Amino acid sequence: MKFYNKLISWYLQNKRTLPWRETKNPYFIWLSEIMLQQTRVAQGLAYYLKFTETFPTVFDLAKADESTVLKMWQGLGYYSRARNLHYSAKHIANELNGEFPSTYKEIIKLKGIGDYTASAIASICFNEPTAVVDGNVYRVLSRYFGISTAINSTAGIKEFKTIAQSLIDKKQPGTYNQAIMDFGALHCKPQNPLCDSCPFANSCVAFEKKLTKALPVKEKKIKIRKRYFNFLVIKTNNNKTILSERKGKGIWQGLYEFPLIETEQIINKNELISNQYFTDLFPNETTISLFNKKEIVHKLSHQHLYTQFWIVETKSLENATISWESIQDFPVPILISNFLEEFQPKN
DNA sequence: CACGCGTGGGT
DNA sequence: TACCCAAGCGT
Numbered sequence: 001m002k003f004y005n006k007l008i009s010w011y012l013q014n015k016r017t018l019p020w021r022e023t024k025n026p027y028f029i030w031l032s033e034i035m036l037q038q039t040r041v042a043q044g045l046a047y048y049l050k051f052t053e054t055f056p057t058v059f060d061l062a063k064a065d066e067s068t069v070l071k072m073w074q075g076l077g078y079y080s081r082a083r084n085l086h087y088s089a090k091h092i093a094n095e096l097n098g099e100f101p102s103t104y105k106e107i108i109k110l111k112g113i114g115d116y117t118a119s120a121i122a123s124i125c126f127n128e129p130t131a132v133v134d135g136n137v138y139r140v141l142s143r144y145f146g147i148s149t150a151i152n153s154t155a156g157i158k159e160f161k162t163i164a165q166s167l168i169d170k171k172q173p174g175t176y177n178q179a180i181m182d183f184g185a186l187h188c189k190p191q192n193p194l195c196d197s198c199p200f201a202n203s204c205v206a207f208e209k210k211l212t213k214a215l216p217v218k219e220k221k222i223k224i225r226k227r228y229f230n231f232l233v234i235k236t237n238n239n240k241t242i243l244s245e246r247k248g249k250g251i252w253q254g255l256y257e258f259p260l261i262e263t264e265q266i267i268n269k270n271e272l273i274s275n276q277y278f279t280d281l282f283p284n285e286t287t288i289s290l291f292n293k294k295e296i297v298h299k300l301s302h303q304h305l306y307t308q309f310w311i312v313e314t315k316s317l318e319n320a321t322i323s324w325e326s327i328q329d330f331p332v333p334i335l336i337s338n339f340l341e342e343f344q345p346k347n
Numbered sequence: 348c349a350c351g352c353g354t355g356g357g358t
Numbered sequence: 359t360a361c362c363c364a365a366g367c368g369t
Binding site: 038040042043075077079081154190220222249252299302303334 | 355356
């Protein structure tokens with residue numbers, strides 16, 4: 001029996017029922033694929049439902065402000081996905097007359113869509129036999145064939161793509177692609193794979209050689225940078241505050257935050273008020289209190305943010321124009337969102 | 348092309 | 359605890 005027959009047979013008996021599996025509308029498939037990049041189904045599902053309800057067509061998404069899109073994306077992370085999604089929605093609506101491109105070659109030209117996503121959309125929506133290679137596929141193939149080439153090396157990326165392409169069922173590429181990913185997610189799991197009940201147990205190299213735990217091989221591990229953030233949560237006597245949009249290349253681009261003083265280490269109140277930026281911002285008298293007695297450690301994939309929220313009360317400021325009631329309309333990082341939840345509980 | 352980009356769950 | 363992992367992509 002061919003690899004794909006065994007795989008699809010497993011899939012038809014074990015696949016998850018998911019809303020994006022009930023459609024071949026490329027706009028919906030696109031949405032789901034972007035949301036699920038580096039993201040678990042359990043986390044992305046609610047966002048998918050919210051997006052498809054609020055933006056039922058690509059035109060609705062294209063019409064929205066980027067800030068609105070980011071607000072809906074808030075909490076899902078990797079916010080460049082949302083910005084690129086919105087950018088491409090405008091491109092499709094305005095330049096392509098709302099028609100989603102229908103071949104791998106055209107789909108991959110869209111911003112935010114790479115080899116994986118183009119393959120997924122082309123196969124699922126347009127029946128084009130282009131194999132997806134995601135984290136699940138790397139794991140399944142490296143184990144099944146006993147391949148120890150690092151999955152994040154240039155050689156590995158090429159090797160696994162070639163193998164994946166050679167295994168695809170050309171008559172039902174979309175089903176095949178989803179099958180191998182679901183198999184990886186549910187059966188050939190990173191930890192504790194279900195080898196005892198595996199349909200591939202009699203032909204899996206890793207199972208035979210007891211290499212399951214050693215595969216796939218991944219090179220390098222990331223370095224974590226420590227940063228020290230001091231947010232100035234301003235409350236003027238006319239009940240306004242300051243929020244500003246993060247620009248540039250770093251984290252949280254396009255999201256909003258309180259005025260930020262970044263330091264080399266944890267600081268105390270005296271060090272705060274002697275900071276140049278602080279004295280420039282507050283020429284007048286202030287009342288300062290530290291909201292969190294112990295610094296909050298917010299962990300991103302490459303950074304640990306040791307964070308202090310300073311409540312600064314002062315008389316009215318020219319720059320302080322944001323009313324406290326309107327803060328909830330701005331897209332903010334989870335770190336800020338969690339703070340606001342504690343500082344100003346709803347209801 | 349090696350690196351940076353979020354958040355949450357699991358061990 | 360400190361890792362690892364999750365339907366990757368842009369630069």
